[in-house]
Amino acid sequence: MIHSPAEPGVTTVNGEPTPAIDGATVADVVDVMCRSPRGVAVAVDGIVVPKSTWETTTIAPGATVEIVTAAAGG
Amino acid sequence: MTLQAAPDPFVIAGTGLGSRLLLGTGGMTSPESLARALQASGAEVATVAVRRVDPTTRYSLVEILDGLGVRILPNTAGCFTAADAVQTARLAREAFATDWVKLEVIGDDRTLLPDPIELVDAAEQLVDDGFVVLPYCGDDPVVARRLEQVGCAVVMPLGSPIGSGLGIRNPHNIELIVGQAGVPVILDAGIGTASDACLAMELGCSAVLVATAVTRAEDPGLMAAAMRDAVIAGRAARRAGRITRRFVAEASSSFEGMVGM
Numbered sequence A: 001m002i003h004s005p006a007e008p009g010v011t012t013v014n015g016e017p018t019p020a021i022d023g024a025t026v027a028d029v030v031d032v033m034c035r036s037p038r039g040v041a042v043a044v045d046g047i048v049v050p051k052s053t054w055e056t057t058t059i060a061p062g063a064t065v066e067i068v069t070a071a072a073g074g
Numbered sequence B: 001m002t003l004q005a006a007p008d009p010f011v012i013a014g015t016g017l018g019s020r021l022l023l024g025t026g027g028m029t030s031p032e033s034l035a036r037a038l039q040a041s042g043a044e045v046a047t048v049a050v051r052r053v054d055p056t057t058r059y060s061l062v063e064i065l066d067g068l069g070v071r072i073l074p075n076t077a078g079c080f081t082a083a084d085a086v087q088t089a090r091l092a093r094e095a096f097a098t099d100w101v102k103l104e105v106i107g108d109d110r111t112l113l114p115d116p117i118e119l120v121d122a123a124e125q126l127v128d129d130g131f132v133v134l135p136y137c138g139d140d141p142v143v144a145r146r147l148e149q150v151g152c153a154v155v156m157p158l159g160s161p162i163g164s165g166l167g168i169r170n171p172h173n174i175e176l177i178v179g180q181a182g183v184p185v186i187l188d189a190g191i192g193t194a195s196d197a198c199l200a201m202e203l204g205c206s207a208v209l210v211a212t213a214v215t216r217a218e219d220p221g222l223m224a225a226a227m228r229d230a231v232i233a234g235r236a237a238r239r240a241g242r243i244t245r246r247f248v249a250e251a252s253s254s255f256e257g258m259v260g261m
Helices: A026-033 B031-041 B061-068 B082-096 B116-128 B141-149 B171-180 B194-202 B220-240
Strands: A041-044 A047-049 A064-072 B010-012 B015-017 B021-024 B045-052 B071-074 B100-103 B132-137 B186-188 B207-210
Touching: A026 A041, A026 A064, A041 B082, A047 B082, A064 B061, A064 B082, B021 B031, B021 B220, B031 B061, B031 B220, B045 B061, B045 B082, B061 B071, B071 B082, B071 B100, B082 B100, B082 B116, B100 B116, B116 B132, B116 B141, B132 B141, B141 B171, B194 B207, B194 B220, B207 B220
Parallel strands: B021 B045, B021 B207, B045 B071, B100 B132, B186 B207
Antiparallel strands: A041 A047, A041 A064, A064 B045, B010 B015
């Protein structure tokens, strides 16, 4: 379900190369991408980051970040 | 005592629910029509899929469901392997702060039929990880039993393929699953109209999950109300105990005291 087509070494967010976020926290990225943190989950390099550590988890260069929420579905 | 007053609790993993109709949000045409359908359905649980955030979306499905007081049941729709389904379930648990997951592991992209091998594998991993697992499965009683054995909270056999509206193609298998199950059986997938939902309940299912039949109906709100009533009627009929089928008539009026002719 979650694939990153980007070149190795380039940070991606939901499959898009986004090197500008290197060093930002997960909380920063969610703040930019989402209306609200409610209903949002983040995985960095395939590991789910608990909400309690969003503020203290920084995005390392080359990371693969996935940010998901609810969509219509049966 | 009236039938309505008799206690008939519907409980999933210790949580009592006031409605035996669960609504899927798949196929919804607008957030407004979804909200109307949810209110008309009386459903207390609605399924959602887990997808990458879209920063351009003008509404939040989570806000709509929260606003209506509906419990979110995340699913693993779109997953073809146990590994993907487990990862999706973990993301969903973090996103929606719920241990409940409707587990879907699809084995074929044309029929969207479940892959029983990957499904049982994923179910076992998620149960071990503390999830309340509601697995979407085929109408095979053996697979249903395996899912119950690995600790699933319910089993959710299909009536027919997802979105097909073909109703319950093998009612005998659904009855077999109901007859052996020690957990609630929720008929999932294939419902086309209210009579299908009613039949599921008459066969002994504990609840019905409907998505496309409501969201893609010409009037989703009206169909949601029809589904609500069908589930209530089917449950009552099941509890009332139907008459035995006969091949010939049995007079309902006595012949005694007929006038001589």
